[in-house]
Amino acid sequence: MPSPDRLVILDRDGVINHDSNAYVKSLAEWIPYPSAIQAIARLSRAGWSVAVATNQSGIARGYYDEATLAEMHAELNWLVAQAGGEIAHIAWCPHGPDDGCNCRKPLPGLLEQIRVVLGMESLAGSWMVGDSLRDLQAGESVGCRGVLVRTGKGEQTLAKHPALADSGSATHIFDDLSGFVDWLLAQRQP
Template structure:
């Protein structure tokens, strides 16, 4: 079995420095839904690992977050694919949890769901350094997309060794499924 782990905001949907707070604000980046469907159809279990500190900050409820994920999953399903699992961190940056990226807690949780998969064969796709650091800390391969905060992340440098850089999730499919 093959597995890929995606960040959500900035990779699958448009991100905002003001947070994505409603289902209406959750808008997919062009091509991202089809890219997830393509990965799914290529035999990958597609999982999501997403920091959602807006919950801790009171910007939206867990019901709203669930509705956003239902919208995302429904769009992927309509495109012929499947999201296998979604893991989120509901904590703020000062809560001291072990799941918030750049810590590998969410990635490790996903990996335990698929014990037959070796971490070194899993791409973690993100648009921020913290996404890549979490993946590397869990033993996975880092892939940066330039969407969302990706260009900003690229400009800052200090990417983990071996980071692959792609324009967006659509172009990342060619690397991941190769």
């Protein structure tokens, strides 16, 4: 069981892989950022647990099915393993915005699933890394520290919510996942 201060939860599209306004609908369209795969592996090798929490409403919209999503996640796990890392759990929400589920971010259901699967009492003090306000809101609701990356929709999020970049904001902002991991691992040096 990881301790909360050694857990990093990642959004998927826009953080680990390129996002698309037309949805990432196939393994061929799932294009990871090489630096993100390496960043996840670096975290694992440094003793951190990494989980993924991802909204996948394209399933509810009929753009792809759960088997296709499983192919994408198998490729993600394989690439991270090839780089020497591991993803502890991938939680995903297949629902659309009007389905009334409790797992679609900004609701905390996906993060609660991660907490239960990893056998943790709390996620307070963990990190939630995303490219949208709803990622940060989901993390905040369970006590995670928020990180916004500029990849994916991150720049748009900053443009819509400039207060995130204020000096008094609790949100940490980085160019990409690799930049956050560089910073985080430097903080943990003796």
